[in-house]
Amino acid sequence: MNADHRPDPDTLLALAQQEERQRQSGRLKVFLGAAPGVGKTFAMLEAARQAQRSGVDVVAGVVETHRRAETEALLDGIEQLAPQSIAYRGVELREFDLDAALARHPALLLVDELAHSNAPGSRHAKRWQDVQELLARGIDVYTTLNVQHLESLNDVVAGITGVVVRETVPDAVLEQADAVELVDLPPPELIARLRAGKVYLPAQAERAREHFFREANLAALRELALRSTAAQVNARVLTLKAGTAPAATWSTRExxxxxxxxxxxxxxxxxxxxxxxxxxxxxxxxxxxxxxxxxxxxxxxxxxxxxxxxxxxxxxxxxxxxxxxxxxxxxxxxxxxxxxxxxxxxxxxxxxxxxxxxxxxxxxxxxxxxxxxxxxxSDAPPAPPAPPTTTAATPARPWPWRAYGLAAVGVLLATAGCYLMAPYFELANLIMLYLIGVVLVSRRGERGPAVLAAVLSVLAFDFFFVPPHLTFAVSDTQYFVTFAVMLVVGLVISELTVRERTQGEQARLRERRTAALHQLSKSLASLRGAAALLDAAVRHIAEVFEAQVLALLPDEQGKLTIRAGMRAEFTMNAKEQSVAQWVYDLGRAAGLGTSTLPFVDAVYVPLLGKRGAVGALRVRPADAARLVLPEQMRLLEAFANQTALALEVDRLGEEAREARLAADTERLRSSLLASVSHDLRTPLAAIIGSASSLVEYGEQLDDGERRELAANIQSEAERLNRLVGNLLQATRLEAGTLTLHKEAHDLETVIGSALARLATALEGRPLHTTLPPNLPLVPLDPLLIEQVLVNLLENALHYTPPGSPLEIGVEGHTDAVVITVADRGPGLPAAGEQLFQRFWRGGQSDHPSGSGLGLAICRGIVELHGGHIEASARVGGGAVFRFTLPLAPDAASAPPPQEPAP
Incomplete structure (x- = not known):
């Protein structure tokens, strides 16, 4: 066998390691179908019974028969594991018992519906994760899967059927399967099974036939299943071929x-x-x-x-x-x-x-x-080329006179050295000195000067050192062999040296490209915001290509505008703007080095993301000849793709934040409606009841009773007013429309106003107020800070026993003032920051719950002032609420205050 056609040792080693892992772990066989009802479970059970007849220990871990008699019949004689019961929200869910399967440890386990999501509380969230653990423990597994559950085909299936599949399996699970068996059924036969009630119940079957089980949908899903199976088989073929016959071509696919x-x-x-x-x-x-x-x-x-x-x-x-x-x-x-x-x-x-x-x-x-x-x-031979002309795009390359001159100088230096060495060395040793000169000249990486050095070395050696001297005549014909060998060796050395230098330069270029891509990816990964991402991309591209770079993004009307560039003063004319817009609209590159508008002095590259073009780059290099190289164009496209991906990820993040904000707003709206429907009903009912009593029985009531009913109406109306005010205040804080009117105010006046508003509610309560002397004026909105104090005092009144004392304290610091509201009530629940969340209620059984907005409004107002609020348990019993107000008018934040001594 030719040595070049031998299997790659690394590939053979990888295959051997893979086979060793397969021997240590279980084997996975997937029965793949195009849609429910094609008979995947039936085929799996038939294969399991055949394995059982061969003496294999087969156990059914979970098999969904869907009450089909022919499927249930195949389960007869196969041991079945009892399902695991998991309680979830008051319902008993029956799931596959992974621990029982591991304890039983059969040779072959049947696990139906690979894409199934396990109930909350299970060890793994997905059934395919259970299967991976079974395989890792050395248990072979048969399982079933529909093609629409493959993760990579999720959006494709949704586009075909209009149904978004929620349960998916990573493609890697199917790719790592040891065997994939396609269970196929033509669409008309599958629809006939559906009508016969062999797939779903009649009501479900009718809905499925109208939506998912259309013949066109099933035909498309069938094609996807066939392609997925063929791709998995082809990958296996390539793996086996690489280890056995890498030089051969297996025509399994054109x-x-x-x-x-x-x-x-x-x-x-x-x-x-x-x-x-x-x-x-x-x-x-x-x-x-x-x-x-x-x-x-x-x-x-x-x-x-x-x-x-x-x-x-x-x-x-x-x-x-x-x-x-x-x-x-x-x-x-x-x-x-x-x-x-x-x-x-x-x-x-x-x-x-x-x-x-x-x-x-x-x-x-x-x-x-x-x-x-x-x-x-090939095409017909072209006409003789015209004389070369120098243009801005392709400058004429000057003749390298300097390189050829250095080659001649190198030969002269070698000749001088040989003159010095000639009395002491043989002629064969002098040849080595000439060859060293050829090597040194070749190190410059230019082939022409290297060849010239080799030829001149032979001629100089003949002229100066071979007798008769100072002539090209040769007295001994053996020197012709010496000249030929010297010339051949010189040419070979020069060729190899030039080639080695060229390959080294190519390797360094590839290394620089890889390093540049890595650096760009690293920079983009650490930045957020389109402006920062574009600035980093423009900077890297300009450095790598030595070019002027502009980044353009579309505005609201879809017109490209310059968002980043290495030259701030550079602008684009109307023609350049139209080229960039064309590139963005069609998603194709144009300009220098392309087939579209190749005569311009810049290249325009689209920033292509997964959802289309997100912008464009304009790159005008200082040396146009460099950029038209294929590898340079591919590198530029790689930079553009990395930038587009980063922009798209940033945009998706922004959309996710907007979606979360919209969801939070919707939850707030729902909570507000719930609060209006529940919390406002109590004071309204009390007001209506008292008013109706006055209207119907006013003449029969004495003055004291009438005054009591009127006072009740006033009290409940004030309570209703506070609730509505809190709701409006919370809405304004959430929407960011609450405006501060900061002025320097005396904090003692603000505290007095808050106490005056609650004078009636504070009757019978010991109240101790501590204000230090020489307290400076504090920049604040008096109405809003008064509201904070009122809410904190109402919270204390609401959750403390009648007659228990209250305390208000103020401490002055160099950069902020600290206000505390303390009580001697039952203390705080272990809720932490949850106390200040909207609609969170303490839930003490001895007191009715409020609207859950008071403390949230306090935090919003304090943070709007640049301060900080917190709550903590008080030594000796009770709670203390503490908030800071910065003394600097434009302070953005203040450090959390230190808890004072009790």
Missing amino acids: RVLVCVGADSSGARIVRAGRRLAAQLHAEWTAVYVDTPQHGVAAATREEIVASLRLAEQLGAETVTLSGRSVAEEVLSYARARNVTRIIVGRPARSSWRLRLRGGLVDALLRGSGDIEIHAVP
């Missing part, structure tokens, strides 16, 4: 490879590949191999880029490879991808080099093996 070369026939070859792939219904790839042997002119680079972009537009995957030989790289890639046909261009004219050495077609034919080679005639 794959076409198109070779794009550095000539003008690339477009023709790409179109031929597209036609062949369409005829075969095959996947196809366009590949270009960049070799170090020959430089590529700027015009040729543009043709290569155009050909690869044409292939992308026609639906191909494009790949750029690097290697020493085009044929070797193409064949290696083709064997790795299991390609069956290669399309390559055939030269229109045969040169003497092709007759002697053979071309790419000959090399592919010699090494293709089972791969078919299609040679497409």
Whole structure:
């Protein structure tokens, strides 16, 4: 066997390790179906009974028969595990008992409905996670799955059927299965089973037939199931092939490879590949191999880029490879991808080099093996090229006089060294000095000067050191062999040195590209907001490509506007704006290095996300010749894709935040309605009752009773007013429409106003107020802070026994004042920050609950002032509420106050 065709040792080792893991763990077989009712459970039970007849210990962990008699009959004779009962919200749920299955440890366990979600309280949230644990414990598992439950097909199925499947299984579970058996049933037969009541009950069946079980839906799902099974089988084939016959081509599936070369026939070859792939219904790839042997002119680079972009537009995957030989790289890639046909261009004219050495077609034919080679005639030979002209896009490359001069100087230095060494060394040793000179010249990486150095070395050695000296005549014919060997060795050394330097430069370029992509990804991952993301992307792209970069995003009308750029003063004219808008609207690149508007001095790249274009980039490089290289264009597209992904993730995060805000607003609205319907009903009922008593029995009541009823009306009306005020205040805080009117105020006046409002409620309560002397004026909104004090005092009155004392204290600090409201009641529940949440109520049984808004309003008002509020238990019994107000008018926050001594 050819050494190049031997199996890869690393691949064999990986396969051996995989087989070892499979021996240690259980094997998974999935019975895959297109829809419910195709007979997956029936097929699984038939396979299980066959295994049981072969002596395998089979146990049914969970099997959903759906009361089908023929399915239940197959369960006869198979041991079944008792289900596990899990209590959830007052309901007993019966689930698969994983612990019982592990304790029983059969050789084969049947676990139906792989995508099932377990009841809350189970060890795993999903049944497929139970199966993974069973496999890890060495138990083989048979299971069933519908194709619509695959995670990657979730949105596809939703688009086909209009039904969003909630229970999904990661594709990796199916990909890691040891066997996948497709259980197939044509759509008409499945619909007939549905009508016969063999899938759902009659009422459910009718609804399913009108929505999910349409023949078109079932046909599409059937195709998805077939494709998924074929993909899993194909992946297994490629894995086995890599370890057994990497050089062979197994034509299990047609794959076409198109070779794009550095000539003008690339477009023709790409179109031929597209036609062949369409005829075969095959996947196809366009590949270009960049070799170090020959430089590529700027015009040729543009043709290569155009050909690869044409292939992308026609639906191909494009790949750029690097290697020493085009044929070797193409064949290696083709064997790795299991390609069956290669399309390559055939030269229109045969040169003497092709007759002697053979071309790419000959090399592919010699090494293709089972791969078919299609040679497409190239275009007619082009007309003689016009004299080169210097343009801004493709500057003419100057002749490297300096490099050739250095080559001549190197030979002169080697000759001088040989003159010094000639009296002491043989001629064979002097040759080594010339070869060292060739190596040093070749290290510059230019082939022409290296060849010149090799030739000049032979001539100088002959002229100066081979007798007769100072002439090119040779007295001994043996020196001709010396000259030939010296020339060949010099040329080989120069070629290898140049190639090694070129490959090193390519490796460094790839390393820089990888590092740049990594750095960009790292920067984008740590930033939030479109402006910051675009600034980071523009900075990295400008550094890597040495270019002016502009990032454009659409406004509300969909018109692109500049959002970030390395040159703040740079703007775009109307023509450039129209090009960028075209790129954004169609999602295709344009400008320099593309087939659309290639004459402009910049390239416009769309920022393509999963949901379409999110913006565009304008890149104007300082050296246009660099950017038209295929690998540079692909790198730029990678940068654009990374930026678009980051922008899309940021946008999705913003949408999620908006959705959460909308949900919170909706919950607030619902809570407000619930509060209005419950909390306001009590004072309204009391007011209506007292008022109706006055109206109906007023003349029969004495003055005291009438005054009592009137006082009750006033008290309940005030309570109702406070409730409505709290609701409005909470709504304004939630919506962010509450406006502060801060002024420097005396805190003693504010506290006095709050106590005056609660004078009636505070009767019979000992109240102690502590105010330090020389208290500074505090910047605050007096009405809002008065409301905070009223709410805290009402809360204390509500949850403390009648007659218990209350305390109000004020402490002055350098940057803030601290106000405390303390009581000697039963203390606080262990709720922490929950005390200040909307509609949270203490729930003490001795007191009726309030609306649950008072403390939430307090926190909102205090934080609006830039302060902080907290509650804590008081030493000796009771609770203390403490909040700070910063003394600086524009303070954003204040540190939590220290608890004073009791």
